Amino acid sequence: MSQIKSLADLKKKREEIKTGLDVRIKAIDPEKHVQVKVAMATCGIAAGAKPIMEFFIEQLDRRNIPGIVTQTGCMGYCYAEPTVEIKLPGKDPVVFGYVDLKRADQIIEKYIKEGELIDGIIPVNYETIDSKE
Amino acid sequence: MHLLVCGGTGCHASESDAIVWNLRDELEAKGLSEKVQVILTGCFGFCEKGPIVKVMPDNTFYVQVKPEDAQEIVEEHIIKGRKVTRLLYHDPLTKEPIGDSKHMGFFKKQLRIVLRNCGFINPENIDEYIARDGYMALGKVLTEMTPQDVIREIKDSGQRGRGGAGFPTGLKWEIASKSKSDVKYVVCNADEGDPGAFMDRSVLEGDPHSVLEAMAICGYSIGASNGLIYVRAEYPLAIHRLKVAISQAREYGLLGKDILGTGFNFDIQLRYGAGAFVCGEETALIHSMEGLRGEPTIKPPFPAEAGFLGKPTNVNNVETLAAIPIIILKGAGWFNKIGTEKSKGTKVFALAGKINNVGLIEVPMGTTLREVIFEIGGGIRNGKKFKAVQTGGPSGGCLTEKHLDLPIDFDNLVAAGSMMGSGGMIVMDEDDCMVSFAKFFLDFTVEESCGKCAPCRIGNKRLNELLNQITEGKGTMSDLDRLKNMSNVIKDTSLCGLGQSSPNPVLSTLNNFMNEYVAHVVDKKCPAGQCKSLMEYYIIPENCVGCTACARVCPVNAITGQRKEIHKINPDVCIKCGACKEKCKFDAIIIR
């Protein structure tokens, strides 16, 4: 370990380390970040959700998008698996169906980055306990 | 993905280390070590259900995890993405599993300022603390603020000492800063000694750097370059984490000479206490650190004028210090919006006793007892009725049903006949005898009195003996007057805070549960059925069929009676073990 010789050094150091804790820090306040929920019930996994989830984790990081990728249970759209729910800060969640790697890339580039909707949206017709509160 | 495993003393004792090793082995075997980190953290507070494993970022909260569960967690949750329902926390009312810790009643009402990093960072890795803005407050203080600015900020924040008495922290610093001396000391009082309290331990174990940083900030503002942490030797894990933290901070130059190139020097040493309760009193603590007998001396002089080795010394409690860095970073204005008019910020409590969620919590000042006990604490165990809650440990008093909606702060608790103390909270239900309860605390004070002044040394012993008489049914009504008089005199004449507050459990139970005392001395009955001497096992003749089961199980042959005849218990021989009552199939044996 080397000495930290000034406040500027300390700040630099903090920025260096911070990414390592990203996963945890973002989880404190998920609302402020892009939340990606991949449906990972048996049907989802069978339809290939696992590589999709890994793709999101890797690519958000690589493209410098502060986001949280988590798994979730069956969303009920078994016909459209793999399904992915994206929630942008301050916006209602949007669910995408038939997500493969190509679509996943589109979702990141178009919807997450630009806010443009793309094909394959499944209309959301449920309320969560959270949204009631 | 991060797997946070609780490394607090409780979970540590339940083999949380083995959980970490097993998780790492599993991940290694599955080739996931790169993607998933396993981190040993400080206490999550939910000790009732430890060991805890928390999965980030989805906030999955696994409870009572065993080392052998590691495989399932990795295979199911990490690889397949399915939560292990079996290990999730189940809501005690709905019995439904709760996947996200944010939805747990235990965490919902909490506001974690002091515990902000506990259960979140690896306490043995300074980098994780720095990533959480660690040492930024020290940097800010050293580069942008004068010592007076710092003291003003702390004064404006309204922070009061969390050790028990609630003395304004900023004022304490100001007094120490005005004492003229070439050498001054900053002392962290980590001699936590209340029965059942472990707030300070958890902070030291979970976030040691916050205390180190705060001490350096204090040193800068009062003009001290020496810090001492007085920590009890019975806290080996806390001591270990402090040692690691100090050495890491030194390596980074955040302790030592010329900190952050500002010319400010500050270093910290550890001093071990032998676990004497009285050494939490600051003069006794200082004498103990000096190598003298740990007993208090009369104030004045206050430590701020003449403390460690006769030099001005500022003594602050762990919890008080742990809030300082965040107050500096977020500002007094942020902090003093939290809490009540005269008690700002949050308070950490250790919940214990007959409560569902035993553990460590942090709530804003002004939270009601009801919220703490019934919402966060999950209510009384086994659906029993709430009777009282003791705050302030052996120095505090009990609060009852009528105080449940009292917003908790320093002044309200005192007004209600108790005190904040360091934050122990012991909940009692209908099965607890309040006389025995007062006696329990007196047992403790008698054990922990240093013996210097007569009222505490002898008076507490006499209180204890008299309570003993009462629980044995040998008390009289005039004894109750004597109990009260002795208590008042001990409070009035004792040398230090220990003796001045030790009769509080007696006085507050006398105030709130006089009827129970009267039942003991007049009716010779213990309403809660806890005092053995006042119990009598009795066979209801109408219910007894003469099966002889009770007589056969009685270890002292106190039960007589022929087969098919009514049996009798000889109360002079009976040792009240209760074996007969358990054995009787006809509900013929009762306690009366």
Added chain:
Amino acid sequence: METIKLTIDNKEVEVEKGTTILNAAKKLGIDIPTLCYLHLDDLNIENKPGGCRICVAEIQGRRNLAPTCSTKCEDGMVVKTHTTRVLNARRTVMEFILSDHPKECLVCAKSGNCELQDMAHRLGIREIPGAEYAAVSTYKFDTSPSIKRNLDKCIMCRRCEMMCNEVQTVGALSAVNRGFMAAVAPAFEQNLEHSTCTYCGQCVAVCPTGALTEVDNTPDVLRALADPSKTVVVQTAPAVRAALGEAFGLEPGTLVTGKMVAALKALGFDYVFDTDFAADLTIMEEGTELLDRITRHLKGDKTARLPILTSCCPGWVNFFEEYFPDLKDVPSTAKSPQQMFGAIAKTYFADKIKIDRKDMVVVSIMPCLAKKYECQREEFSVDGNRDVDFSLSTRELAAFIKQANIDLHSLEDMDFDAPLGESTGAGVIFGTTGGVIEAACRTAYEIYTGKKLDRLDFTELRGFEGVRAATIDFDGLKLNIGIAHGLGNARKLLNDVRSGNSQFHAIEVMACPGGCIGGGGQPLHLGNSEILKARAAAIYNEDRKKPLRKSHENPFIIKLYEEFLEKPNSEKAHHLLHTRYFDKKKKIIVKQ
């Protein structure tokens, strides 16, 4: 001088800043009762741990009662010393103290002279509530050659501890254990015999109860007196006559030399002699040694070490053997007067009256408890027969006279027997600090210079200052004299000697503050330093009245040398009157 005004019991008083409430009240004639408090003005000795809580008073605006002995006055303070709250508290605390004290006043050595008894009487305590079930704290009984410890009677006033540590710096006694079981004991709870104790007896002198008392040798002496085959010889130390009267209600400072002699004769002692005679002998030996060493030193003899230290005080001898064994060749080799007397009595005098030393019993009456130990030292006996068989303290003699129903007041004055009862004023002043060195100067001056002294009172050597220094002009040879009384003061001078920084040629050391008049075996002064001053004045008076005031002029001393010893420091004198010292530093072995 800054003064402040305050009101005590509705009376206004103006006092110097820093004055305690207790002393301010004294100014108004208000005598607040105290128990643990002890203050010896001129000797700078003060004990105020604030432990007994008897001296409490009410201060307006203060939450609890304040110990007046250790609470300083503040401007505008309003104090009430006898409100019902105060009286009730004082009484209750006294009941606490008494409840933890054995009720065996009938057979207690301190009965009638016990501060606890007096306080119980003063506060009108007639019963101790709850005594039937109140436990009394106990501690192992310990006895040593000089001092008995019965800590069941200890009230934790800590006076002994203060004396032992702060005044004497012996460090044999300190508080051990906690709470109700707290006691004052040597390190590792060893017995006194295995501690660093010097038997100076200052702890006994200040003990308010019967916890610390002298070993009572009266029965041994009575048995010797009752044995017709024994010739019993008694010697009395100079300080005894200046204090014995106090035990019989006489004013402090009343000399009772003649009555004391008469009482001893009435008790049946065969010969009543005077230790003063041996003191004169000591001067001859020690004075000669002093001159010899100085002369040799001035001639450049490296083996002649300076300063020379007096060696007549056994507490002091024990002290340097324990703490300064490396300097054991520095003190004079002359025995103490007690032992010189014994050696001469059992040789020269036994021959004179033609009896075997085994048929002679030598008893000493001493103001001292260390003398009991000294006479038991192995080197002071011949074939197991001690030179001095028993040593009684002034207190024991007083009790013995009372037992024998002798009315001291009505006794006609009698003279000491010849030949060992004749003494000069020089021998008398041995009893007070500075006296030995003054006596030595009177003789050494005349021997060294061959001139007659025209002024015998070396007032520059007198006084109560703990460490004193004076230069005496021996006709051109300027001798630097140092005086220390109290072992703490002696330690300061000894440290200088050890480091080679001492400017003195000779140093007189007395272990007890005030010298022998303040010895551990004297009637208790109970914290009144006026008593010590009166005793010292009495001794100087006796000196002034003596026809002979220089040791070398004592005709019996001259005769002793002619008939028996030849000359000072002769081979025979060396054999009988000189001793050597031992390294008695305690080696503590810690068992692993």
